[in-house]
Amino acid sequence: MKNYLKNYKIQTPQIIISFFLIALICLAFILDMDLVVLLNESLIKLVMNGILVLSLIPMINAGAGMNFGLPVGIIGGLIGLCLAVNFRITGLFGFVMSLLFSLVICLFLGWIYGLILNKVKGREEIAGTFIGFSFIPLMNYFWTLVPFQNREMLYPIGGQGLRPKISLENYFSNVLDDMWLLQVGSLEIPVGLFAFYGLVCIFIYLFFQTKVGRATIAVGENEAFSKLSGLDISRIRLIAIIISTVIAGFGICVYSQSYGFIQLYDEPLSMAFPAISAVLIGGSTGKKAYIFEAVLGTYLLQTMYLLTIPIANEILIPELTEILRTFITYGIILYALLIKDRRGNKQ
Amino acid sequence: MKNILEIKKLSKSYSGNPALTNINLAIKEGEIHGIVGANGSGKSTLMNILFGSPVIQETGGYEGEIFFQGKKINIKSCSEAIRMGIGMVHQEFALIPDMTAGENIKLGRERTYKFTDRLFGRRYSFINKKQDYEDAAKILRKLNMNLDVSIKIMNLSTNIKQFIELAREIGRQDLKLLLLDEPTAVLNKKDGLELINILQEMARGGLSIIFISHRLEEVQQICDRVTVFRDGKLVSQYQKGKFSINNLAGDMIGHLVSKAAAEKREIKGRPIISLKRFHVKMPGEEIKDMDLTVFKGEILGLTSLSGHGKLALGYGFMGLYPVEGEVFYENQKLTKMEAKTNIIKGIYVLPDDRQGLGLLLEHTIEENIIFPGNQIKNMFSRSFGLKILDFIDRKKSLSHVQNLIHDFQIKCTSPKQKVKELSGGNQQKVCIARALTLKPKLLFATEPTRGVDIAAKEKILNMLIEINRTQNTTIIIASSELDELKRICDRIAVMVEGKVFKILSPDSSDLEFGLALSGEEGT
Numbered sequence: 001m002k003n004y005l006k007n008y009k010i011q012t013p014q015i016i017i018s019f020f021l022i023a024l025i026c027l028a029f030i031l032d033m034d035l036v037v038l039l040n041e042s043l044i045k046l047v048m049n050g051i052l053v054l055s056l057i058p059m060i061n062a063g064a065g066m067n068f069g070l071p072v073g074i075i076g077g078l079i080g081l082c083l084a085v086n087f088r089i090t091g092l093f094g095f096v097m098s099l100l101f102s103l104v105i106c107l108f109l110g111w112i113y114g115l116i117l118n119k120v121k122g123r124e125e126i127a128g129t130f131i132g133f134s135f136i137p138l139m140n141y142f143w144t145l146v147p148f149q150n151r152e153m154l155y156p157i158g159g160q161g162l163r164p165k166i167s168l169e170n171y172f173s174n175v176l177d178d179m180w181l182l183q184v185g186s187l188e189i190p191v192g193l194f195a196f197y198g199l200v201c202i203f204i205y206l207f208f209q210t211k212v213g214r215a216t217i218a219v220g221e222n223e224a225f226s227k228l229s230g231l232d233i234s235r236i237r238l239i240a241i242i243i244s245t246v247i248a249g250f251g252i253c254v255y256s257q258s259y260g261f262i263q264l265y266d267e268p269l270s271m272a273f274p275a276i277s278a279v280l281i282g283g284s285t286g287k288k289a290y291i292f293e294a295v296l297g298t299y300l301l302q303t304m305y306l307l308t309i310p311i312a313n314e315i316l317i318p319e320l321t322e323i324l325r326t327f328i329t330y331g332i333i334l335y336a337l338l339i340k341d342r343r344g345n346k347q
Numbered sequence: 348m349k350n351i352l353e354i355k356k357l358s359k360s361y362s363g364n365p366a367l368t369n370i371n372l373a374i375k376e377g378e379i380h381g382i383v384g385a386n387g388s389g390k391s392t393l394m395n396i397l398f399g400s401p402v403i404q405e406t407g408g409y410e411g412e413i414f415f416q417g418k419k420i421n422i423k424s425c426s427e428a429i430r431m432g433i434g435m436v437h438q439e440f441a442l443i444p445d446m447t448a449g450e451n452i453k454l455g456r457e458r459t460y461k462f463t464d465r466l467f468g469r470r471y472s473f474i475n476k477k478q479d480y481e482d483a484a485k486i487l488r489k490l491n492m493n494l495d496v497s498i499k500i501m502n503l504s505t506n507i508k509q510f511i512e513l514a515r516e517i518g519r520q521d522l523k524l525l526l527l528d529e530p531t532a533v534l535n536k537k538d539g540l541e542l543i544n545i546l547q548e549m550a551r552g553g554l555s556i557i558f559i560s561h562r563l564e565e566v567q568q569i570c571d572r573v574t575v576f577r578d579g580k581l582v583s584q585y586q587k588g589k590f591s592i593n594n595l596a597g598d599m600i601g602h603l604v605s606k607a608a609a610e611k612r613e614i615k616g617r618p619i620i621s622l623k624r625f626h627v628k629m630p631g632e633e634i635k636d637m638d639l640t641v642f643k644g645e646i647l648g649l650t651s652l653s654g655h656g657k658l659a660l661g662y663g664f665m666g667l668y669p670v671e672g673e674v675f676y677e678n679q680k681l682t683k684m685e686a687k688t689n690i691i692k693g694i695y696v697l698p699d700d701r702q703g704l705g706l707l708l709e710h711t712i713e714e715n716i717i718f719p720g721n722q723i724k725n726m727f728s729r730s731f732g733l734k735i736l737d738f739i740d741r742k743k744s745l746s747h748v749q750n751l752i753h754d755f756q757i758k759c760t761s762p763k764q765k766v767k768e769l770s771g772g773n774q775q776k777v778c779i780a781r782a783l784t785l786k787p788k789l790l791f792a793t794e795p796t797r798g799v800d801i802a803a804k805e806k807i808l809n810m811l812i813e814i815n816r817t818q819n820t821t822i823i824i825a826s827s828e829l830d831e832l833k834r835i836c837d838r839i840a841v842m843v844e845g846k847v848f849k850i851l852s853p854d855s856s857d858l859e860f861g862l863a864l865s866g867e868e869g870t
Contacts, residue, residue: 229719230687
């Protein structure tokens with residue numbers, strides 16, 4: 001890690017985003033907004049989205065590319081959340097139970113997802129995109145037909161099928177956000193939330209220190225070498241993909257408790273792209289990713305999102321935020337694909 | 348004669364480490380100019396500068412001036428160099444694996460249909476594939492090669508790839524200066540000699556050639572002038588006929604090289620491995636119907652002309668290519684040809700394609716050395732129960748690696764240096780260190796000294812002898828360097844068309860080997 005930071009090079013995307021961010025902060029200052037409140041919110045936003053971004057790392061490092069099939073893991077997490085709400089488990093215990101439920105489901109989903117991706121080696125990114133696209137409509141049937149009993153989850157009229165937005169207010173909304181708050185002046189630091197984030201980071205760091213984790217990086221870097229060294233490449237990739245899926249499930253649990261709602265149906269589809277652009281903004285090449293890159297990228301991207309809304313509302317047309325948001329999210333992915341291709345050609 | 352190329356006060360450093368310092372060099376028209384030097388002496392850097400490789404620009408360009416045909420130039424890209432009439436044959440291949448041999452040779456100057464030329468312009472015109480292939484085949488015939496040019500590059504063996512790469516440059520009409528980085532390194536002696544004849548003919552036609560080689564005899568034979576590099580500096584320059592090989596070797600290393608040699612002995616014992624009707628389907632290097640018995644504790648040389656199967660044997664054991672036939676290893680039949688199973692049983696392969704198969708370039712020296720030992724045999728691991736979650740015992744591994752770096756004199760800043768920053772010879776030492784870590788009973792070394800300078804070469808050969816003598820490791824060396832095989836092997840098997848043709852003693856004469864290599868029985 002120390003070595004990595006020493007060699008860390010700031011690249012074009014970070015420069016663009018950072019300039020943009022500085023401009024926004026200046027604007028916010030001029031417009032007399034409460035910077036402390038904004039900073040506070042930016043910290044929550046970091047963790048809220050950060051775990052989804054971290055979930056990309058194992059797959060990228062295993063050479064399975066950027067996980068455009070993120071919805072698979074997200075759906076696993078959503079099922080876990082729904083189960084916890086269905087059994088009316090509240091508070092921190094409810095949140096932990098939702099993590100456990102989603103762990104079990106994601107292990108299974110990740111296993112199937114991994115088996116499919118091992119069949120399409122080299123084209124995982126496009127395959128993942130379409131696995132996500134085709135999995136969503138299938139799950140839409142599931143959400144409408146699943147026999148959950150908790151009335152708070154069901155459509156109020158008719159009493160069948162889950163609502164698109166299930167409130168967590170009576171269960172565990174903000175349970176992590178509000179855990180162990182530390183007051184520094186007017187700044188509130190959500191220590192509990194950060195502790196959880198830190199745990200996931202440490203877990204990923206430790207994973208790459210283990211034998212299988214080190215094998216994962218080797219497979220991602222040079223498959224022929226790994227084969228000659230006697231590694232079972234399919235198995236190692238499968239493990240990395242399952243871990244990515246499980247972390248994605250945890251990611252959506254944390255996201256939902258911050259947001260206060262479980263969002264079902266087509267919602268997971270829109271979550272893969274911002275996560276991928278975040279890790280790219282952090283400086284990843286899409287072939288290798290570090291925890292530091294995921295954290296930095298998430299913070300830059302989410303803070304930018306956060307600042308554009310109030311500022312645009314204040315001085316410009318509000319629609320502009322959404323336009324900028326989408327443009328930056330997709331533009332960065334395109335940029336990364338361009339860069340990646342150029343690097344590939346050099347060899 | 349006029350100078351075609353003049354280099355004045357050229358310096359280049361990679362992030363603070365000087366690779367070239369203050370080089371002054373002039374190349375005449377129609378001259379074959381040899382450049383020799385140990386690995387890491389800056390030869391390849393000079394070539395990269397002259398050919399405008401992107402590595403140079405990315406690492407901050409160079410200092411000094413270069414004049415080409417009297418004009419000052421600053422080459423920023425390979426296409427610029429090509430336009431000026433500079434061609435280069437790379438040490439590591441620069442061919443497109445998904446395209447056929449013919450397409451690679453004619454790349455960038457394809458024949459097109461006249462009609463479509465006029466219709467869409469030259470750039471968007473249709474390619475006349477048939478004529479391209481004919482041209483390509485003609486160029487290859489000039490190199491005495493008969494190859495189906497419609498085979499894709501990825502299916503060819505390294506030796507043939509080298510010829511394709513040469514053919515691509517030789518086929519150019521506007522070529523004025525040709526840079527050859529170790530062109531004969533992957534060729535056997537006979538093919539090398541043929542190539543030399545062709546080069547001399549081209550030089551007589553007015554082409555200037557910069558010739559980098561580790562084979563000093565060749566340099567002595569064909570170069571009009573020779574320049575010696577050492578540690579990025581120009582140390583000496585000789586005219587043809589005014590130097591001996593020992594001069595060059597001395598200048599390169601700074602001191603004289605003692606050649607590795609193993610004492611002669613008779614090995615008879617029990618066989619460690621015997622092959623019966625063994626096949627390996629490696630494209631371009633196929634083994635067919637091979638029968639061979641190797642005794643425990645011997646060093647067996649395996650040699651053949653390019654394409655006759657010497658490289659495939661080890662890869663067959665590691666499951667890289669499909670195999671057929673029976674193999675008995677330590678009196679047991681091997682049923683599964685798979686890397687993991689065989690590594691555990693004590694078989695390991697040093698691959699010839701170092702960059703592609705032999706190393707994790709982005710990883711450190713330490714990780715490269717301990718990787719298979721740690722992954723397959725759980726060496727250097729600190730366990731908490733479940734094996735796949737083992738961490739590395741950094742203390743143990745670091746001291747092991749430091750010992751090896753010291754023993755093998757691997758030139759590096761620390762065990763944590765990335766392998767891609769090392770020179771070819773040092774990379775090979777890392778590979779051997781890795782093999783040694785596994786303590787194999789049977790080691791396949793494929794072209795262990797390819798692309799390695801003399802000093803490192805002898806060191807590597809000595810390492811192999813030492814492993815054999817101290818650990819009683821049986822070693823099978825597949826190499827086209829007959830001279831080296833004769834010095835260290837107990838027996839040398841000559842392969843022809845994928846079979847063992849004859850097993851000779853290392854004391855046999857060159858004539859006997861020559862006959863055997865070409866499949867002649869002799870008298």
